[in-house]
Amino acid sequence: MKDRHFALFAPFDAFKRTRRGPARLQVERYFQERKASDGSILFLDEKPEYTPQVPVALIERSAGSQAPIVLLTNGRGGMARICADLGSVKSKYDCVLGANLHPDLPVDRHIFVKRVRLWANADRFVTPLNAANLQTFEAGPPARWEFAAIAGDGQVARIEAVADLLQGSNTTVFSLRLLDTSKPETSVSLTIRFDLEDRNFHSETHRNAGAEHHFSAHCHLLHDRPGFYFRPAGDRHVRIYATHGLFHNAPEWAIQIPHPVEQTRGQIGAGDGFSPGWFEIALTREVPAYIIVNAEAEDPLPAVVSGFEQVRAAFNSGAQTSAELPDTFSRQLALATRAYVVARNKSKSIIAGYPWFLDWGRDSLICARGLISAGLLQEVEELLITFGRFEKDGTLPNTIHGEDASNRDTSDAPLWYGVVAEELAALKGDDQYQTKVDPSGRTIADVLRAIAVGYISTTPNRIHLDPNSGLIWSPSHFTWMDTNYPAGTPREGYPIEIQSLWIRLLDQLAQLGSPPHEEPWNLRAQRARESLLKYFWLEEQGWFADVLHAPYRASAAEAIPDDALRSNCVIPLQFEQVPKDKARRCLRNVLRYLVLPGALRSLAPLPVTNALPIHGSDWRLLNHPQEPYWGRYEGDEDTVRKPAYHNGTAWTWTFPGFCEALARAWNFSPPAVAAAKAYLGSIGALLSEGCIGHIPEILDGDLPHTPRGCDAQSWGTTEALRVWKLLNTIPS
Numbered sequence: 001m002k003d004r005h006f007a008l009f010a011p012f013d014a015f016k017r018t019r020r021g022p023a024r025l026q027v028e029r030y031f032q033e034r035k036a037s038d039g040s041i042l043f044l045d046e047k048p049e050y051t052p053q054v055p056v057a058l059i060e061r062s063a064g065s066q067a068p069i070v071l072l073t074n075g076r077g078g079m080a081r082i083c084a085d086l087g088s089v090k091s092k093y094d095c096v097l098g099a100n101l102h103p104d105l106p107v108d109r110h111i112f113v114k115r116v117r118l119w120a121n122a123d124r125f126v127t128p129l130n131a132a133n134l135q136t137f138e139a140g141p142p143a144r145w146e147f148a149a150i151a152g153d154g155q156v157a158r159i160e161a162v163a164d165l166l167q168g169s170n171t172t173v174f175s176l177r178l179l180d181t182s183k184p185e186t187s188v189s190l191t192i193r194f195d196l197e198d199r200n201f202h203s204e205t206h207r208n209a210g211a212e213h214h215f216s217a218h219c220h221l222l223h224d225r226p227g228f229y230f231r232p233a234g235d236r237h238v239r240i241y242a243t244h245g246l247f248h249n250a251p252e253w254a255i256q257i258p259h260p261v262e263q264t265r266g267q268i269g270a271g272d273g274f275s276p277g278w279f280e281i282a283l284t285r286e287v288p289a290y291i292i293v294n295a296e297a298e299d300p301l302p303a304v305v306s307g308f309e310q311v312r313a314a315f316n317s318g319a320q321t322s323a324e325l326p327d328t329f330s331r332q333l334a335l336a337t338r339a340y341v342v343a344r345n346k347s348k349s350i351i352a353g354y355p356w357f358l359d360w361g362r363d364s365l366i367c368a369r370g371l372i373s374a375g376l377l378q379e380v381e382e383l384l385i386t387f388g389r390f391e392k393d394g395t396l397p398n399t400i401h402g403e404d405a406s407n408r409d410t411s412d413a414p415l416w417y418g419v420v421a422e423e424l425a426a427l428k429g430d431d432q433y434q435t436k437v438d439p440s441g442r443t444i445a446d447v448l449r450a451i452a453v454g455y456i457s458t459t460p461n462r463i464h465l466d467p468n469s470g471l472i473w474s475p476s477h478f479t480w481m482d483t484n485y486p487a488g489t490p491r492e493g494y495p496i497e498i499q500s501l502w503i504r505l506l507d508q509l510a511q512l513g514s515p516p517h518e519e520p521w522n523l524r525a526q527r528a529r530e531s532l533l534k535y536f537w538l539e540e541q542g543w544f545a546d547v548l549h550a551p552y553r554a555s556a557a558e559a560i561p562d563d564a565l566r567s568n569c570v571i572p573l574q575f576e577q578v579p580k581d582k583a584r585r586c587l588r589n590v591l592r593y594l595v596l597p598g599a600l601r602s603l604a605p606l607p608v609t610n611a612l613p614i615h616g617s618d619w620r621l622l623n624h625p626q627e628p629y630w631g632r633y634e635g636d637e638d639t640v641r642k643p644a645y646h647n648g649t650a651w652t653w654t655f656p657g658f659c660e661a662l663a664r665a666w667n668f669s670p671p672a673v674a675a676a677k678a679y680l681g682s683i684g685a686l687l688s689e690g691c692i693g694h695i696p697e698i699l700d701g702d703l704p705h706t707p708r709g710c711d712a713q714s715w716g717t718t719e720a721l722r723v724w725k726l727l728n729t730i731p732s
Contacts, residue, residue, distance in 0.1 A: 042597050046677045048684035050079040052139045054692055057085045059131045060662050064260035069094065070143040071354055071691050071712050072172070073339040075164040077106035082163060084532045084692070085131035086145055087117040091261035092271055093355035096163075096194065098201055099170035099295040101236055105402050106349060106358050109201045112230070112238040113293055114257070115275040116174070118381065120149035120305065122157040122181070126191075129159065139692035140164070142312050146179070154586040155182035159190075159283065163537040164312050166304065168343075170295040173308050178283035189282045194240055194289065195254050195273030196402055196500050198232045207253050207272040210714040215274040221249060239299070245281035264708075266636035281720055289639050325725070329684050333721035334374045336687075336694050340367065340714035347402070348382040348446040349683035353697060353710035361387065361397045361413030362480055366653065368420040372427065372716025373725045380424050381435060387417060388437030388447040394454010395461060409482070411463045411474035414451040415501035421448060422508050433512060445512060451516045452509055455502070462552060466494070469556035470527035471548075472502045481568075481602070481646040486616050486638065489602075493550035493559050496536055502573040503528045517718050529577060531556060537578075542585040544569040544578070551608070564612065564628070565593055565604035567654040590658060598656055598683035599650035601701045607630040614643045623647070631702030633709065648701035649708070652716030656680055656723035663727060673730045680727065695720060 062068055068084040077100035081093060096113035100106060113402055118129040127133055127149040135158070138144040142164035148156040158179040165172055178188050196215060197205040205211065218232045227241025228249075241247075258268045263269030281289045289304050290312035304311075316335055325331045340351045344359070350371075352363035366389065368380045390397050390405045396413045397405035421444050425432040433445040442582055458464035464473050476492040477484040515522065523628050535556050536544045546566040548559030570590060573583045593604035611625035623630065630644040657679040666672035686695050686707065694712035699705045 033474070042682065043582045044678035045681050046674055048329040048681035049328065050328045050684060050687050050693075052332075052693060054084055054139060054688070056131070056134050056137065058689075059134060059137060064258075065090055065264050066690065066706070068137075068139075068689065069691050070163075071339065071694060072141050072143065072163065072165045073170075073351075073354070074100075074169060075342055076100050076168050076170075076340045077109065077351060077358070078165060078170045078531070079109060080163065080165055081355060081691075082116075084137045084139075084145075085134075086161070087115060087128070087130050089115050089257050089259065091355070092204055092259045092268075093201055093261075095197075095201075097170065097172045097238065097293050097295060098355070101170070101234075101295070102402065104169070104343070104345050106344060106351060108358070109355075110236060110295075111197045111199050111201050112236075112295055113172075113240070114195040114197050114205075114271075117193045117195070118161065120147065120159055120188060121155065121191065122149045122151035122188045123155075123186050125150045125152045129161070129190075135628065139424045141310070141316070142309055149188070151181060151183070151186050151188075157181045157186055157188045159188070162309060164308055166300060166308060167311065167315065169300065171300055172293040173292040173300075173400040173516065174293075174303055175288045175289040176281065176283060176291070177311065178285050180285065183419075186283075189280060190289075192279040192281065193252075193275045193277075194293070195257075195275050196230055196238075197271075197273055198230070198236075204268055204271045205273060207255060207274075211272075211274070216251060219251075219274075219276040221247065221453070226279060230276070236295070238295045240291065240293050242279050242281055242292075243302075243305070245279055245289060247277055247279050249277045250578055251276050258288075264634045265641065266634075269491060299366055326728075329681070329687075330721060330724050330728075332693055333370075333717055333724065334688060336371060336712075336717045337367075337374045337376070337714075337721060339694070340717070341371070341376065341714070344386055347386045348379045349386055350383065352515075352715070353692075354694075355712070355714040356712070357710060358399065358401065360399050361410050362416055365413060365416035366418050366715045367718040369423055370715075370720075370722040372420075372423055373722040374718075377424065377428060380420065381428075381432070384417070384421060384444055385435065388415075388442070388444055391417075391437075391450055392449045394451050394457070394459045394463070396451075408461055409475070409478055411472065411478040411495075411498050412480060412501060414454075415498065415505055417451065418448050418505040419501065422504075430512075445514060448505065448509060448512070449514050449517075452505055452521075456517055464553075466555050469494075469531040470524055471531050471535075471556045472498050473550065473552070473554075474498050477553075479568075483642045483645050486614055486622065488614055488640060488642040488644075490612075491547045492552075493554075494535070494548035494556050494566065496532075496544055496546055497533050497568045497571040499528060499536070500575055500577055503532065503572075503577060504575055516677045532572065533578065533582075535559070535561065538563060539580060541565070541589070543589045544572065544582075544586055554651050560610060562608075562610055564608045564610070565589060565606060567594055567600040567602055567651065567658070570600070570654060570658045572663050573665060574657045576664055580665060580667075583661065587658075587662055587665055594650075594700060595655075595658065595679070595699070596650045596705050598655060598686045598695075599652045599699045600654045600707070601648055601650045602646045602654075603629050603648045603701075605631070605701070606646065612647070614647075629701070632700050632706075633698060634700075645698075650697070650701050650705065652683065652686065652695050652697065652713065653719050655683060655716075656719040660723045662727060663730070668730050673727055677727050680720065680724055683716075 072080040098109035107535040154337035162175040229239040232238035349359040350364035352360040395408040398410040479488040545561035550559035594601040612628040613625040629648040659676040663676040691711040695716035696707040697709035697713035
């Protein structure tokens with residue numbers, strides 16, 4: 001073609017081996033002056049693989065906010081986040097023990113121990129045990145490090161460190177042992193320091209006169225074993241002790257420990273920690289030494305400590321085999337899913353993400369679909385009971401803080417409740433709908449009808465039905481695109497995914513034979529379905545409007561369709577609620593403008609007709625209203641990150657739904673399923689960076705698509721598992 005060029009890149013090399021990973025693309029142009037640009041091509045693989053062993057070279061060259069980290073959890077909201085480069089820290093949320101101090105509910109974690117530092121003394125040659133002499137690292141859990149310590153004259157001592165949290169307990173256990181030495185007679189010991197903090201995990205520790213007194217006055221030696229205890233108040237304490245060795249009382253402060261993650265977020269970029277002394281432990285090949293970091297009232301039994309690796313292995317095996325998953329990719333997704341399931345009283349809930357989220361309504365219920373795929377049916381039933389108990393006037397909690405469920409700023413969580421109930425009943429039978437959610441005898445079916453009636457009648461938080469169109473009006477920040485003050489993504493009116501979920505709930509109630517509210521459910525569903533096509537389809541653009549902008553009580557007919565292309569248009573395609581020709585046109589645009597490896601942009605990098613101005617708290621304009629795409633998520637929260645959060649930032653949780661919609665739009669044909677699996681497999685690269693074995697919340701919309709936000713997000717993981725398993729059930 002005149003003045004145009006193209007290049008063809010074959011997916012196979014000369015030896016017919018599938019290419020893996022990205023290929024670098026360099027383009028040079030010569031016209032008056034030389035111009036060059038770099039890019040990359042990612043060769044997709046229909047069979048992604050995962051290994052928990054992280055290449056040491058990756059750990060050595062990774063620094064700052066992108067350094068690899070391991071997440072350990074205890075099934076009740078506690079956590080440990082330990083860098084693969086042992087002893088380093090990348091965030092104020094990194095910790096050896098972030099305890100959940102409430103005995104029954106997931107609440108804000110309390111940081112007791114910031115980090116652990118180790119040095120080996122092999123025949124008087126001292127070596128810090130960190131990335132510089134790391135031989136292998138496995139994220140597990142449990143996490144496992146193998147080091148080579150210098151022993152002089154070209155000799156080395158191989159040392160293993162293993163760490164994990166005990167299930168159900170605010171207790172971190174380290175196992176330390178000598179694997180072997182070049183010379184059998186080499187004497188090896190470890191020096192170990194723990195840096196303490198005493199804070200809510202959102203705050204920071206800084207050395208000053210008050211902090212010095214606080215830590216020195218409340219740290220005391222243990223008299224029956226090597227170690228110490230720190231009891232700053234009657235409601236909290238931590239004991240750190242070793243099974244053998246010595247503890248030397250030698251206090252010191254670690255000052256200005258860098259927090260590069262917070263620095264990229266426009267926050268304080270460093271913190272301090274207090275170390276009351278150091279452990280001296282001789283290592284042998286025969287018997288491991290254990291160090292226990294315990295914030296419980298009682299110490300764990302010795303047999304529990306010595307058997308913690310076997311217990312975790314059994315747990316991992318159960319997580320992997322219960323869902324009959326045949327490949328390493330899906331097995332890791334199933335294992336990671338377990339990390340987010342936590343106890344709430346005598347039931348279950350879902351942590352939305354580590355390190356900083358607790359249990360959210362929509363997040364938990366979206367995650368529940370993936371839990372079903374993982375075979376965790378009982379846990380999902382308990383989750384439906386938990387949230388069903390909180391239903392009131394058609395609303396469910398947006399977030400739950402302990403027992404405080406007063407925040408109900410969500411129009412989508414109640415509707416996702418219906419999806420989960422339907423998918424669980426599909427496996428367990430319709431009797432599931434009769435499960436009681438509270439002592440009054442209300443059932444899941446009662447809750448579903450109460451949600452629908454609440455929306456029709458208008459909920460206390462103003463969610464309501466437009467009777468003419470059959471569509472649901474939602475306040476500005478009540479969807480998952482919920483940034484507020486400033487409202488980074490104002491969606492007041494009729495958001496598309498709310499209509500899709502509403503139609504599905506109405507169809508479900510019609511199938512259940514639930515008593516109608518003034519009008520049969522199927523007629524309501526039909527009206528809403530017709531309105532979805534009538535008002536949301538944009539023929540000129542070839543996609544569905546993201547929202548019909550309308551003030552309170554304005555009808556859908558009076559609303560202004562938003563012409564921006566956003567990822568929410570994928571949801572009615574997932575549910576097969578639109579004609580195939582329109583679904584395919586829409587997906588081609590999603591592919592062109594939104595798809596990244598492992599994530600979907602929340603907004604296409606295109607100009608818009610309907611302006612999207614974003615103002616700060618001082619009403620200063622923060623963006624370009626006609627070109628609202630924002631490609632990087634970093635910097636100050638209110639003026640930079642909030643405007644970017646849903647306006648170009650790419651999300652991992654929506655990406656599997658796109659892959660599902662792709663397969664459904666082409667009727668699960670073999671080429672469509674193969675393409676969907678290849679796209680979904682691109683998310684596998686995210687499992688091997690950042691928080692190893694987990695999927696991050698978001699990526700930058702712009703190259704190089706840096707992971708941002710919460711680095712272990714539950715719904716990205718569970719949705720990937722759900723759709724991967726679905727795609728693998730389709731005959732090839």
